[in-house]
Amino acid sequence: KFNLQYTQARRDESVKDVYYGVEIVDPYRWLEDPDFPETKEFVERQVELANNVLLKCSNREKLKEKVTSMYNYPRYGCPYKRGNKFFHTHNSGLQAQSVLYIQGSLEADADVLLDPNALSNDGTVALSMKEFSENAEFMAYGLSSSGSDWVTIKVMCVEDRFVQPDTISWVKFSSISWTHDHQGFFYNRYPQPKNVECSDAGTETDINLFHELYYHFLGTDQSDDILCWKDLEHSAWLSSTRITDDGKYLLLLIGEGCDPVNRLYYCDLTEISGGLKILKDTNSILPFTKLVDNFEAQHLYVANDGPIFTFFTNKNAPKYKVTRVSINDPEVWWNVIPESETDVLSSVRCVNEKNLLACYIHDVKHVLQVHDLRTGEFQWRLPLDIGSVTEISGNRKDSEIFINVTSFLTPGTIYRSDLSAPKPELKVLREIGSEIFVRSRFETKQVFVTSKDGAKVPMFIVSEKDLVQDGNHPALLYGYGGFNISLTPSFSVSRLVLVQHYGAVVAVANVRGGGEYGEEWHKAGCLLKKQNCFDDFISCGEYLVKEGYTQSNRLCIEGGSNGGLLVAACINQRPDLFGCALAHVGVMDMLRFHKFTIGHAWTSEYGCSDNEEDFHNLIKFSPIHNVCRPWEQMKGLQYPSTMLLTADHDDRVVPLHSLKLLAALQYTLCTSLADSPQTNPIIARIDRKAGHGAGRPTQKIIDEVIDAYSFVVEMTSATWMD
Numbered sequence: 001k002f003n004l005q006y007t008q009a010r011r012d013e014s015v016k017d018v019y020y021g022v023e024i025v026d027p028y029r030w031l032e033d034p035d036f037p038e039t040k041e042f043v044e045r046q047v048e049l050a051n052n053v054l055l056k057c058s059n060r061e062k063l064k065e066k067v068t069s070m071y072n073y074p075r076y077g078c079p080y081k082r083g084n085k086f087f088h089t090h091n092s093g094l095q096a097q098s099v100l101y102i103q104g105s106l107e108a109d110a111d112v113l114l115d116p117n118a119l120s121n122d123g124t125v126a127l128s129m130k131e132f133s134e135n136a137e138f139m140a141y142g143l144s145s146s147g148s149d150w151v152t153i154k155v156m157c158v159e160d161r162f163v164q165p166d167t168i169s170w171v172k173f174s175s176i177s178w179t180h181d182h183q184g185f186f187y188n189r190y191p192q193p194k195n196v197e198c199s200d201a202g203t204e205t206d207i208n209l210f211h212e213l214y215y216h217f218l219g220t221d222q223s224d225d226i227l228c229w230k231d232l233e234h235s236a237w238l239s240s241t242r243i244t245d246d247g248k249y250l251l252l253l254i255g256e257g258c259d260p261v262n263r264l265y266y267c268d269l270t271e272i273s274g275g276l277k278i279l280k281d282t283n284s285i286l287p288f289t290k291l292v293d294n295f296e297a298q299h300l301y302v303a304n305d306g307p308i309f310t311f312f313t314n315k316n317a318p319k320y321k322v323t324r325v326s327i328n329d330p331e332v333w334w335n336v337i338p339e340s341e342t343d344v345l346s347s348v349r350c351v352n353e354k355n356l357l358a359c360y361i362h363d364v365k366h367v368l369q370v371h372d373l374r375t376g377e378f379q380w381r382l383p384l385d386i387g388s389v390t391e392i393s394g395n396r397k398d399s400e401i402f403i404n405v406t407s408f409l410t411p412g413t414i415y416r417s418d419l420s421a422p423k424p425e426l427k428v429l430r431e432i433g434s435e436i437f438v439r440s441r442f443e444t445k446q447v448f449v450t451s452k453d454g455a456k457v458p459m460f461i462v463s464e465k466d467l468v469q470d471g472n473h474p475a476l477l478y479g480y481g482g483f484n485i486s487l488t489p490s491f492s493v494s495r496l497v498l499v500q501h502y503g504a505v506v507a508v509a510n511v512r513g514g515g516e517y518g519e520e521w522h523k524a525g526c527l528l529k530k531q532n533c534f535d536d537f538i539s540c541g542e543y544l545v546k547e548g549y550t551q552s553n554r555l556c557i558e559g560g561s562n563g564g565l566l567v568a569a570c571i572n573q574r575p576d577l578f579g580c581a582l583a584h585v586g587v588m589d590m591l592r593f594h595k596f597t598i599g600h601a602w603t604s605e606y607g608c609s610d611n612e613e614d615f616h617n618l619i620k621f622s623p624i625h626n627v628c629r630p631w632e633q634m635k636g637l638q639y640p641s642t643m644l645l646t647a648d649h650d651d652r653v654v655p656l657h658s659l660k661l662l663a664a665l666q667y668t669l670c671t672s673l674a675d676s677p678q679t680n681p682i683i684a685r686i687d688r689k690a691g692h693g694a695g696r697p698t699q700k701i702i703d704e705v706i707d708a709y710s711f712v713v714e715m716t717s718a719t720w721m722d
């Protein structure tokens with residue numbers, strides 16, 4: 001049906017590296033240069049091939065109509081209070097980007113404060129961050145284009161919406177911290193990459209080194225900003241800042257990668273006589289005191305009362321806890337909320353002057369609790385349905401908090417609670433999108449799958465109620481498995497279309513490497529134990545087949561980024577177990593990932609091929625190095641129908657990963673042997689003016705869902721049900 005015309009991408013077998021005596025050939029090294037004409041030609045051919053296959057997928061029109069209509073529901077973010085104003089984001093349904101609104105009170109009319117849709121004609125300029133000055137007089141906001149991580153900061157006067165001339169470029173992985181005198185803010189940036197202009201920023205693969213901290217004085221040119229931190233000895237380190245609620249201290253948090261660990265320095269801004277301007281004239285940098293000067297644990301600011309600081313930490317607490325120290329006696333730390341035996345403390349914030357709002361994960365569901373700030377004493381638990389708290393808004397000086405709760409079958413419910421009430425309760429402020437989906441026909445359950453080494457892996461299963469487990473349902477198994485990220489329940493329009501209109505079973509596997517059970521669960525899927533993630537995911541796939549939810553040739557696995565690695569490693573290791581695979585923006589070259597943009601920050605999770613032990617571990621599962629011919633093991637066996645997805649402005653996981661894997665798969669499975677039994681398509685969807693995922697306009701989200709899921713539906717022989 002799909003007359004697949006694979007291009008014979010040039011293999012340059014002369015490119016090879018020797019890792020500790022082992023010679024590794026890298027025949028598609030030339031694909032690492034996005035500007036190389038042959039690379040552009042390769043991409044063009046692959047786009048054609050993918051379009052040929054996709055246009056033959058029968059369900060496109062139905063999916064397009066259904067997905068578009070199901071996306072078309074009003075979406076709201078939590079309101080949050082700054083100064084005496086309320087702000088929230090809202091999307092009427094199909095707007096490219098959500099709009100930022102301002103209100104004098106929650107009951108007042110909402111006025112547009114900033115509409116990112118006005119900043120480009122195709123919706124590819126996104127509002128990636130925003131911070132208000134202390135009394136909400138100014139808003140500093142970051143704009144990113146085409147999905148790149150690069151940000152340009154602008155400043156708006158909130159009162160008259162006037163956008164100031166200030167323009168801060170080459171910002172990346174930055175916080176924005178206003179000094180309480182409204183004079184300006186701290187932000188982070190990298191040096192401008194050589195021969196890259198603002199217009200195509202994000203298509204380069206240059207490594208990001210020497211992260212810098214600057215202070216910008218409102219009303220001045222970026223060239224007048226003062227350098228406040230730069231570490232020449234540790235070019236890979238990154239920093240972020242926080243100004244304490246009382247405006248007195250600047251906190252500097254330093255990280256060397258993605259592990260939840262940081263150094264913590266502070267500077268008493270009130271001790272800088274003459275203010276920050278003096279630093280410019282004396283060309284000195286800020287005087288920091290080192291409170292924590294190692295990477296043994298994470299310490300995140302919660303509150304301070306003068307010199308007494310409260311931190312959220314995992315120090316000697318892999319399930320996290322709240323601790324306290326006086327900076328006048330920095331050796332003496334004591335617990336405020338001790339580590340829980342069973343639950344992971346996932347976030348803490350100080351609200352209502354004297355409360356701590358603690359969010360726990362209990363068997364992959366969120367629980368919200370209120371504690372006393374001074375004593376840490378538990379006060380009461382907010383009664384939540386099974387689901388995830390996706391947003392919390394509230395500050396120390398506000399008694400009112402807002403939370404957004406979502407789950408597999410509910411798009412979102414925004415609650416408000418006034419903690420100053422004698423018996424605080426949760427009141428519904430807004431139900432989001434409840435009308436788009438008939439929940440009563442579907443159900444969610446949680447099972448625990450025994451993995452290869454006996455570990456119990458949680459998995460959510462969403463399906464129609466009273467599902468007949470006859471093995472005939474198409475199934476989509478989604479996973480991530482890394483970077484301490486927990487896949488708690490989430491609402492996905494696209495997956496629910498599969499459940500509602502194809503009788504699909506959707507499963508989400510909480511494999512090791514995530515944060516579901518704290519740092520131990522995370523570490524159990526890292527470095528030399530990374531194979532546990534793949535074993536867990538494979539066990540979950542086998543469970544779905546064994547229990548009759550589906551059968552292998554109707555089972556599709558999907559994952560993004562680190563989850564793309566998960567998918568690619570699993571089809572290499574068990575091509576027999578899956579009928580289809582979607583790998584979004586995956587990390588596919590485990591020997592070279594650290595050489596591009598921010599990849600070096602992931603060595604905390606994967607290790608690095610510069611290290612001998614890590615090399616011998618990475619080479620075993622690195623996707624581009626482990627493509628095999630399954631029919632050599634079992635006659636007629638082939639790889640699942642596979643779609644890799646990437647985009648030209650993905651500067652988080654650069655497209656070369658997917659391009660090199662695509663070339664290796666097509667060569668090994670399709671073009672190198674005349675009598676290959678590989679008939680399942682191996683294609684790539686390569687988008688333009690798009691990136692890793694953040695900030696993608698609604699139409700691009702929908703277009704990708706239609707391509708990806710019409711492919712899945714076609715390849716799992718799923719049939720439409722009205």
Ligand SMILES: O=C(NCC(=O)N1CCC[C@H]1C(=O)O)OCc1ccccc1
Nearest residue numbers: 173238257258561562587598601602652
């Ligand atoms: O690299 C990441 N995050 C990890 C990330 O995006 N990863 C990790 C692997 C591939 C990809 C993903 O899974 O989305 O964010 C940039 C950053 C900011 C601050 C400090 C360190 C790093």
